[in-house]
Amino acid sequence: MGMRAALWAIFRRDLAVLLLGGRQGGALLPVLFFLAVAVVFPFAVGPDAALLARCGGGVLWVAALLAAILPIDRLVEPDLDQGFFDQWALRGLAEEGVVAVRIAAHWLSFAPPLLLAALPAGALLGLSGEAIAMVELGLLAGTPGLAALGVLVAAVTAGLKGGAALGGLLMVPLAVPILIFGAGTLASGGTSGAALAGAASLVLVAMAPFAAGAAIRAGRG
Amino acid sequence: MQASPLLLSARALACRRADRMLFAGLDLALAPGAALHLAGANGIGKSSLMRILAGLAAPFAGTVERHGPVALVQEKLALDGSQPLGRALAFWAGIDGADPGPHAARLGLADLLDVPVRYLSTGQRKRAALARLLGQQAAIWLLDEPLNGLDTQGCALVGALVAEHIGTGGACLIASHQPFALPAGALPRLELAGFVPAPESGEWA
Numbered sequence: 001m002g003m004r005a006a007l008w009a010i011f012r013r014d015l016a017v018l019l020l021g022g023r024q025g026g027a028l029l030p031v032l033f034f035l036a037v038a039v040v041f042p043f044a045v046g047p048d049a050a051l052l053a054r055c056g057g058g059v060l061w062v063a064a065l066l067a068a069i070l071p072i073d074r075l076v077e078p079d080l081d082q083g084f085f086d087q088w089a090l091r092g093l094a095e096e097g098v099v100a101v102r103i104a105a106h107w108l109s110f111a112p113p114l115l116l117a118a119l120p121a122g123a124l125l126g127l128s129g130e131a132i133a134m135v136e137l138g139l140l141a142g143t144p145g146l147a148a149l150g151v152l153v154a155a156v157t158a159g160l161k162g163g164a165a166l167g168g169l170l171m172v173p174l175a176v177p178i179l180i181f182g183a184g185t186l187a188s189g190g191t192s193g194a195a196l197a198g199a200a201s202l203v204l205v206a207m208a209p210f211a212a213g214a215a216i217r218a219g220r221g
Numbered sequence: 222m223q224a225s226p227l228l229l230s231a232r233a234l235a236c237r238r239a240d241r242m243l244f245a246g247l248d249l250a251l252a253p254g255a256a257l258h259l260a261g262a263n264g265i266g267k268s269s270l271m272r273i274l275a276g277l278a279a280p281f282a283g284t285v286e287r288h289g290p291v292a293l294v295q296e297k298l299a300l301d302g303s304q305p306l307g308r309a310l311a312f313w314a315g316i317d318g319a320d321p322g323p324h325a326a327r328l329g330l331a332d333l334l335d336v337p338v339r340y341l342s343t344g345q346r347k348r349a350a351l352a353r354l355l356g357q358q359a360a361i362w363l364l365d366e367p368l369n370g371l372d373t374q375g376c377a378l379v380g381a382l383v384a385e386h387i388g389t390g391g392a393c394l395i396a397s398h399q400p401f402a403l404p405a406g407a408l409p410r411l412e413l414a415g416f417v418p419a420p421e422s423g424e425w426a
Contacts, residue, residue, distance in 0.1 A: 009315040083297025086277055
């Protein structure tokens with residue numbers, strides 16, 4: 001069986017594990033968290049519609065970033081613990097390939113539900129249709145980078161005590177460029193911010209498999 | 222044909238954990254048709270040696286040469302706990318291009334294919350790992366404590382599988398603290414204790 005077929009089999013398993021997630025909530029948990037933030041925010045700042053509409057887009061971006069942190073602890077560590085990465089390495093499958101596949105599966109399990117949830121969340125915050133479209137465009141450009149970053153941070157912190165909390169701390173500063181450019185689409189009104197968020201995303205997607213692969217190999221004792 | 226007649230060879234291997242030298246100066250060679258029992262007490266470094274030989278860990282010193290695909294059965298099962306056994310095995314069969322059915326049947330797992338892996342007993346899990354091993358079709362078998370949790374019949378089955386594997390030109394290294402025998406009789410033993418450096422030899426950092 002060729003490498004491509006093996007990676008395809010791994011992709012299908014990744015997608016099943018990450019979407020359904022067994023007892024750990026799967027793809028639903030980050031989306032519910034994202035919606036919960038959008039619901040709670042107006043309670044905290046009060047019913048000033050103009051204020052909500054002005055900062056709602058930024059709130060959605062921060063919520064998306066925090067939601068991206070939630071699945072980190074189950075992106076790499078369980079498979080490392082259970083010996084999956086060992087068995088893939090024995091079969092000559094490079095960690096880089098396996099990680100690239102995992103980033104794709106993680107993005108598919110994470111981003112489309114988030115993009116969908118951003119519609120009612122934007123409405124709850126009183127965003128205009130145009131502003132919601134801008135948030136959607138920015139998230140579309142930024143979520144691949146968030147997915148790559150999530151898998152990278154998960155690989156680096158796998159096996160560490162308190163790795164999940166450390167993962168969140170690592171991820172937030174690294175995600176700042178995506179956040180600035182992605183949320184920047186709201187202020188500037190053009191699509192240049194989304195383009196820059198997309199560029200930052202692509203850099204992360206291109207780098208993450210190599211960095212995460214190296215981290216997984218280095219952590220193997 | 223391979224350039225080297227040896228499937229697996231290691232020279233002057235040393236392994237270090239933190240500031241303790243587990244073993245040093247270990248040479249090992251497995252030709253096609255050879256099996257070796259790696260013996261030693263708990264914690265002496267059998268599993269570390271197996272991972273070094275598999276290429277999953279780097280030795281502190283020495284070299285390992287492998288001529289052929291390597292299979293490793295270790296404590297980590299690499300089967301999804303939440304999935305039924307049949308699907309968990311089918312995942313690896315898909316990657317290995319094998320048919321999981323006959324191997325599962327051979328290991329007495331035919332009735333358990335619908336049972337989620339996390340409900341299996343220790344011995345049944347070991348049998349599942351061995352079923353995956355058969356599907357992998359690797360020339361070099363590294364079995365780390367393959368008898369743990371297995372009943373008498375299971376232990377005899379492992380012996381038979383190893384005999385069959387080396388009979389078809391494979392090589393096998395069995396790390397076990399228990400006695401291990403093939404149906405045809407005992408197999409050569411390598412005592413890891415013979416390679417543990419004395420503490421006063423300056424290996425303590």
